[in-house]
Amino acid sequence: MYEISGLTKIYDGKGKNEKVHALQGVDVVIPDNDMLAIQGPTGHGKSTLLQLLGGLDRPTGGSLKFDGQEMAKMGEMSLTKLRAQNFGYIFQGFNLIPTLTAQENVETALVPLGVSKVERRERAAKALTDVGLGERLGHLQTELSGGQQQRVAIARALVKEPKVILADEPTGNLDEETRDDIFGLLEKLWADLGLTVIMVTHDSALSKRVPRLAQIKNGKLTIKRESKTANAA
């Protein structure tokens, strides 16, 4: 569970002494097994918030607690360990390693956990099978379609059995049909595995399907909709 209060993030701007206030006091609680979509105009702090939630960056001020641990005060190693164990990422551009096969790409998420090679291979194969790519284990990125690549990315995010899935425009590079497939998969996993899913999206069709919708504008977040279950499209 995330407990966030007064969260700020200030970047150095391009000009001298110029500051960019990406987040200006975000207050929100994200309970376990929540599915939250964050919408907002480009450059208003969506991705910054996602990075802070995933421990990829550190806030300038405020409090960001995950399961009671203050992430802002964690050391680099602790934060890296937290990322490795608890957060799964899904990127808009898939971010697969081009030289590795689908199975090897999924394995990369298990490497920092010290999982043995044999177990890595087994778990990666299972994760890929779970997302419908059991026949594509040995395929390289270039041999997969966009939807398949995103499924690999989802398998990579899920294979370590994280508590939270953080997705940045997960369907941004996909056509409408594939988008529905992928989102359907995310919904299923969310429901089956009891994950917390936080996604940034511009897609209004997706935002209609999530149980909880937030909007971020000028670095400030407001909850737009609350509901307990996902809406059918």
Add this chain to the structure above:
Amino acid sequence: MFLTYLRRELRRRSRQAFVIALGLAVGIGLAISVNAASNGAKAAQASVLQSLYGVGTDITVTQTAVRGTGGTQGFGITGQSQTATGTKTTTATQDRATVEPGTGTIATTTLDKIKTASGVSGAVGSLSLSDFKVSGTLTQSFKETQTQSPGSGSGGFPGGGGSGGTQRSFSAGPPSGNFDFNSTTIQGVDVSDSSMGPLSTLSLSSGRTLANADASAAVALVNSSYATQNTIKVGATETLGGTKFTVVGIVTTSSTEDYFIPLAEAQKISSETGKVTTVYVKAASSTEIDAVAAEIQKDASGATVSTSADLANMVSGSLASTASLLNSLGKWFAIGVLLAAFLVAVLFTLSAVGRRTRELGTLKALGWTSRRVVRQVIGESVVTGLFGGALGIGLGFLGAYAIGKAAPALSASSSTSSASNANGGGFPGGGSFPTGSAPGGATGGTGGSGFAGARNAARGSSDITVHLTAPVHLNILLIAVGLAVLGGLIAGAAGGWRASSLRPADALAKVS
């Protein structure tokens, strides 16, 4: 995962990896080739030194002659008193063996001290002599002159005398002569130890070498080139310093000495009993040479103590020039190329890491520690470096082979064992034959024989032709591998530094 990822990544960037490896290979190959050529030059120099100073000689001790000592050497023919007209022929022969001009001597007591000095494994002495033979005839014609003296009185021409009457005097005509000059060189060697010093440089062609039993025997070894030139064979008798020596062996050597005789015999014919001109010293340990040289310097005050390194510096000629070129220009050129290769490797690696920001950032986002990411980048660089090293070793061997095949024969000039010969010159002329009238009744002209000691001056140096080889030693191969790893580490460290400074957020920022 480490090796799989590494292999795949290198395969993906194979062209770039090949360029980096090739750059390192050229640098390493050049370093190996230059080192091999340098080894060859050193070996050639050692070979030259060995031929001149003997196997295992670490230090030589010589003594420069003190200016003004030694006196002049001359050759005199005593003319005949003439009391009648006609032609008179005078025959003369002289054979003298002396210490080479400009060379000083060292007492054998000093040699004994050196033998017992700390750190000395062994020492032998030798005596370098010049044997100068002159033989020939001097012919002069005399005629009588008679003059009438009026009345009594004194005076008249010298040589005449008498009072009144006819005065007789003899005047000598221009002398003519035919003289043979023959100068040879002799080295008196310590026959008790053939493992070092001049004896160790000799290779027997025929007959036998000198042994302990020959210490006081009038026996000689002859340099094969001199023997061929003068048709000398084993069993022949040669006169050296007025003493007859039996030739017991013909030897090949790059030394310029014509004869090698037992040291005691050399001392005897030159009247230099208890003296040597050069002491050859072998140190107990190669690391103690300088210390031993310093110790010897105390025992042999005023002597010139030269270590093998000093002796190497005496080698000049195209070999020395090549060695110098390899040690200076070649070495720096190789270092320059190597540094350039390292720089290229660093820049390429930085560029590669820059292009992999998203990929490496993704791995960090997945929980890979900076150390693991850096290790991956360095691993790729080191493997590239090792590939470059292997390629470089191949290029190095190729370069060394080419040098060995293409290198022209090099000449080396070195001062001989009498390092101070540069101070030598010729025998000073003793005088000249007088011409014109000799006083009546006087001895018909005496004079010394003088000639420039061109041969001895020339003998101050020795020319040896050597072929430059380029042996590749194991140590340079290990250094090459070390350089390859170093190149990889430097490039990898640069890339790793950049990778470690990547924020995982960059992985997301790249797609925002």
